[in-house]
Amino acid sequence: MRRDGLFPIGEVSRLFHISVGSLRYYDREGLVRPEYTDPCTGYRYYGARQFERLNTIRYLRALDMPLDEIAAFLDNRNLNGIRESLCRQREEVQRRQRELSRIERKIGRRLEQLWDAVHSELEVIRLEEHPPARLAYLERELPAQDVGALEYSIRLLEEEEDSTAVFLGKVGVGLSADRLEKRQFTPYNVVFVILDEEDSFKGPVMEIPRELCIKVRFKGVHEQASGYYERLLDYAKDHRFRVSGFSKEITMIDYGLTNNPEEFVTEIAIPVLLENGA
Numbered sequence: 001m002r003r004d005g006l007f008p009i010g011e012v013s014r015l016f017h018i019s020v021g022s023l024r025y026y027d028r029e030g031l032v033r034p035e036y037t038d039p040c041t042g043y044r045y046y047g048a049r050q051f052e053r054l055n056t057i058r059y060l061r062a063l064d065m066p067l068d069e070i071a072a073f074l075d076n077r078n079l080n081g082i083r084e085s086l087c088r089q090r091e092e093v094q095r096r097q098r099e100l101s102r103i104e105r106k107i108g109r110r111l112e113q114l115w116d117a118v119h120s121e122l123e124v125i126r127l128e129e130h131p132p133a134r135l136a137y138l139e140r141e142l143p144a145q146d147v148g149a150l151e152y153s154i155r156l157l158e159e160e161e162d163s164t165a166v167f168l169g170k171v172g173v174g175l176s177a178d179r180l181e182k183r184q185f186t187p188y189n190v191v192f193v194i195l196d197e198e199d200s201f202k203g204p205v206m207e208i209p210r211e212l213c214i215k216v217r218f219k220g221v222h223e224q225a226s227g228y229y230e231r232l233l234d235y236a237k238d239h240r241f242r243v244s245g246f247s248k249e250i251t252m253i254d255y256g257l258t259n260n261p262e263e264f265v266t267e268i269a270i271p272v273l274l275e276n277g278a
Helices: 009-016 020-028 048-062 067-075 079-118 147-158 177-181 226-238
Strands: 044-046 126-130 133-138 171-174 190-195 205-208 211-218 241-243 248-253 265-274
Touching (some): 009 020, 009 044, 009 048, 067 079, 079 265, 126 265, 226 241
Antiparallel strands (some): 171 190
């Protein structure tokens, strides 16, 4: 019920599409005080003087402007102030748009990787040329193929990056060329993330040139990898290749994506050169 031309909080809520809870919060924070508060019931009533202020708040909130900036503007309204606030907000929106676009591209690549993994030809050794790549990496031993140690190493890499979006999907482990030549398949001694073109990483980054690789995909995870390393190295020996760098082993589908081990897919790629150096 209205009181002397004032509007109760429920009606104001409907008029401005602002929740009653938000109106009470605005009152507590001093953004919009009601014209009158009933001392017995505590019920709030608003007049036309609050309408203009509420309309300004609703407009600026629709532009996603923070409440503290809105409060500062309302307490000191002037054209320069609102212009500066709107410019700052536009810059923030543009920044978020760039970040969302970046994340969208990464999700698109991840979907392509998943499609590729699901349609993999398993157990077949192939010789392929890998394009140049950038890797964030750690040279760190992971005892006994320990998944917990791998996760800890990934967290160490993430410490160097503000956005975890960098780590969508291309985390891997590897063995140095020396380990491979000695056929020492445990422990892994490289942890890496394949960076996308737009990723800016603060830690160590390795530029990998175009590489000729022998590779295989299999149903399983890191714990099943040793036998496949043997097969790859036997293939390299039979075809007169020598190992030219560390291996890159990636679980394309694992427990992070599915609880069904029958769907797991891991890829191992070993860079090689012909024995004569060609």
